[in-house]
Amino acid sequence: xxxxxxxxxxxxxxxxxxxxxxxxxxxxxxxxxxxxxxxxxxxxxxxxxxxxxxxxxxxxxxxxxxxxxxxxxxxxxxxxxxxxxxxxxxxxxxxxxxxxxxxxxxxxxxxxxxxxxxxxxxxxxxxxxxxxxxxxxxxxxxxxxxxxxxxxxxxxxxxxxxxxxxxxxxxxxxxxxxxxxxxxxxxxxxxxxxxxxxxxxxxxxxxxxxxxxxxxxxxxxxxxxxxxxxxxxxxxxxxxxxxxxxxxxxxxxxxxxxxxxxxxxxxxxxxxxxxxxxxxxxxxxxxxxxxxxxxxxxxxxxxx
Amino acid sequence: xxxxxxxxxxxxxxxxxxxxxxxxxxxxxxxxxxxxxxxxxxxxxxxxxxxxxxxxxxxxxxxxxxxxxxxxxxxxxxxxxxxxxxxxxxxxxxxxxxxxxxxxxxxxxxxxxxxxxxxxxxxxxxxxxxxxxxxxxxxxxxxxxxxxxxxxxxxxxxxxxxxxxxxxxxxxxxxxxxxxxxxxxxxxxxxxxxxxxxxxxxxxxxxxxxxxxxxxxxxxxxxxxxxxxxxxxxxxxxxxxxxxxxxxxxxxxxxxxxxxxxxxxxxxxxxxxxxxxxxxxxxxxxxxxxxxxxxxxxxxxxxxxxxxxxxxxxxxxxxxxxxxxxxxxxxxxxxxxxxxxxxxxxxxxxxxxxxxxxxxxxxxxxxxxxxxxxxxxxxx
Numbered sequence: 001x002x003x004x005x006x007x008x009x010x011x012x013x014x015x016x017x018x019x020x021x022x023x024x025x026x027x028x029x030x031x032x033x034x035x036x037x038x039x040x041x042x043x044x045x046x047x048x049x050x051x052x053x054x055x056x057x058x059x060x061x062x063x064x065x066x067x068x069x070x071x072x073x074x075x076x077x078x079x080x081x082x083x084x085x086x087x088x089x090x091x092x093x094x095x096x097x098x099x100x101x102x103x104x105x106x107x108x109x110x111x112x113x114x115x116x117x118x119x120x121x122x123x124x125x126x127x128x129x130x131x132x133x134x135x136x137x138x139x140x141x142x143x144x145x146x147x148x149x150x151x152x153x154x155x156x157x158x159x160x161x162x163x164x165x166x167x168x169x170x171x172x173x174x175x176x177x178x179x180x181x182x183x184x185x186x187x188x189x190x191x192x193x194x195x196x197x198x199x200x201x202x203x204x205x206x207x208x209x210x211x212x213x214x215x216x217x218x219x220x221x222x223x224x225x226x227x228x229x230x231x232x233x234x235x236x237x238x239x240x241x242x243x244x245x246x247x248x249x250x251x252x253x254x255x256x257x258x259x260x261x262x263x264x265x266x267x268x269x270x271x272x273x274x275x276x277x278x279x280x281x282x283x284x285x286x287x288x289x290x291x292x293x294x295x296x297x298x299x300x301x302x303x304x
Numbered sequence: 305x306x307x308x309x310x311x312x313x314x315x316x317x318x319x320x321x322x323x324x325x326x327x328x329x330x331x332x333x334x335x336x337x338x339x340x341x342x343x344x345x346x347x348x349x350x351x352x353x354x355x356x357x358x359x360x361x362x363x364x365x366x367x368x369x370x371x372x373x374x375x376x377x378x379x380x381x382x383x384x385x386x387x388x389x390x391x392x393x394x395x396x397x398x399x400x401x402x403x404x405x406x407x408x409x410x411x412x413x414x415x416x417x418x419x420x421x422x423x424x425x426x427x428x429x430x431x432x433x434x435x436x437x438x439x440x441x442x443x444x445x446x447x448x449x450x451x452x453x454x455x456x457x458x459x460x461x462x463x464x465x466x467x468x469x470x471x472x473x474x475x476x477x478x479x480x481x482x483x484x485x486x487x488x489x490x491x492x493x494x495x496x497x498x499x500x501x502x503x504x505x506x507x508x509x510x511x512x513x514x515x516x517x518x519x520x521x522x523x524x525x526x527x528x529x530x531x532x533x534x535x536x537x538x539x540x541x542x543x544x545x546x547x548x549x550x551x552x553x554x555x556x557x558x559x560x561x562x563x564x565x566x567x568x569x570x571x572x573x574x575x576x577x578x579x580x581x582x583x584x585x586x587x588x589x590x591x592x593x594x595x596x597x598x599x600x601x602x603x604x605x606x607x608x609x610x611x612x613x614x615x616x617x618x619x620x621x622x623x624x625x626x627x628x629x630x631x632x633x634x635x636x637x638x639x640x641x642x643x644x645x646x647x648x649x650x651x652x653x654x655x656x657x658x659x660x661x662x663x664x665x666x667x668x669x670x671x672x673x674x675x676x677x678x679x680x681x682x683x684x
């Protein structure tokens with residue numbers, strides 16, 4: 001029982017970091033129709049900015065601010081310099097150009113920070129474990145990540161449904177020519193959306209980098225999972241990204257934790273371990289395949 | 305075996321007398337991990353290797369170093385290039401057993417020597433051994449066997465075991481269980497290169513274990529140790545030196561203090577070669593050497609000792625010179641078993657703080673004159 005509740009928390013925490021990544025990706029894809037492979041590089045950039053500033057100033061809060069602003073600034077710059085030329089092109093050219101950006105960012109980070117991973121120290125206020133009701137001990141920082149994820153989800157929901165910018169984003173998603181014809185500066189809107197997505201990716205990178213490590217190439221494995229999340233959730237849907245991210249996080253954590261012991265009931269322990277571990281890491285892709293068979297447009301996808 | 309040694313030694317001596325040897329230099333191809341979470345290991349092996357060459361003034365040994373990025377396909381490409389276009393005589397450097405399995409069999413089949421400064425997968429120690437393959441570090445199981453022996457003496461009866469899912473990970477748990485006599489509270493294989501261990505730490509917490517044996521080298525070990533310290537789980541840890549090397553300890557800090565681990569080498573091993581090595585390494589690079597650095601250093605010295613006796617073009621003579629292992633190892637006494645893997649003592653170390661630096665100190669011997677479990681299956 002204790003194992004189950006701890007693994008549910010692990011799944012939620014993992015899901016929240018995936019959501020921070022996927023939210024930006026799905027917005028950019030939904031509003032601009034752009035496949036942005038360089039989203040993982042913005043995640044890496046946020047992590048490096050946090051590690052560098054936190055290391056130099058000793059303040060983790062300043063590090064987080066740096067990660068948000070550096071990723072947003074880089075996002076806006078990339079949008080203006082490169083991405084803007086790609087909206088009218090087809091997806092293959094977008095993939096090629098943004099893949100090139102991955103190489104530029106990775107080599108740039110290697111050049112500036114070296115290929116040795118950086119490690120952050122947790123702020124003392126957020127380090128250690130806390131006792132939860134029910135007697136479960138859980139790391140405070142991971143709880144904080146869950147909190148940040150919920151706050152970002154609520155904030156994004158308010159932004160999209162209650163503000164003028166949100167109305168424009170939704171309108172841009174539905175019909176971009178009409179929005180432009182109505183006098184909305186579509187170029188500025190796109191830059192703003194791209195920078196917002198980049199900032200969220202940078203925040204995710206800083207949070208994950210703090211508990212794991214900050215290194216070149218850290219963004220790509222997460223990028224793949226973020227794509228899985230937006231495909232399951234339905235492309236362009238923030239709500240879909242949220243639900244799918246939690247689904248993927250929980251499936252991964254519970255699958256890895258429970259499958260081996262489940263198999264151990266019907267077969268020998270070492271074989272059960274092997275099969276359980278292998279199947280556990282495949283589970284999210286099986287989930288994706290299942291969802292796509294059932295709903296090809298994803299859970300909350302508008303377009304078929 | 306012994307008579308064969310003498311015979312081969314004689315051949316080597318004849319070759320030396322004929323003046324064929326040592327005229328030509330040696331070209332070494334070093335494939336190692338210089339980027340990503342495993343970079344610390346490769347950098348230390350490379351630096352240790354280069355230090356030995358520098359100290360010996362061996363200007364006729366040319367070393368080509370390339371980064372394998374910890375990817376088997378990249379390592380294979382580099383090996384092909386080094387063998388075919390660079391035409392190296394000797395290959396070395398690989399850290400990870402899955403990369404070694406991809407590169408070594410093909411390289412020795414093409415008549416190159418391979419001197420392993422680290423990876424020692426069981427598949428290359430037993431039936432898959434080769435006369436041109438030498439491991440200067442250990443067979444993979446060794447340090448874990450010693451950890452198992454230590455766990456018995458520490459009175460642990462219920463261990464949780466954790467290792468990455470690749471050849472060295474399975475060797476690790478096999479090795480631990482070969483000597484450990486208690487029960488298994490759990491046995492988990494993680495992904496190689498994994499950086500989040502929340503799920504595994506949850507399993508450890510729920511397992512009721514009295515000890516956690518883990519093998520997580522490089523960045524994996526750093527991530528695990530940091531997250532373990534944050535988790536509130538306080539079951540004692542044990543492991544091989546790979547989980548507590550010089551780089552990991554600096555990143556992990558206080559959380560590792562007092563932990564016991566097993567190693568074939570430590571910086572305070574009392575012998576002349578080691579004292580000189582530790583001093584020179586600190587002077588050259590401004591940091592303490594790790595066991596990986598000592599392995600790189602020993603590998604280069606083995607190569608130099610063979611080069612002094614035979615020409616690398618005369619393969620049989622050169623091989624005999626390598627088998628003799630006539631060099632001053634940082635480990636003190638060093639010799640090869642019949643399958644070209646070391647027979648050596650394995651020690652228990654404890655993590656301590658010296659000034660601001662976290663490091664290990666020797667506290668005892670876990671296994672004496674340990675060869676490996678696969679030597680009998682090796683037919684050369």
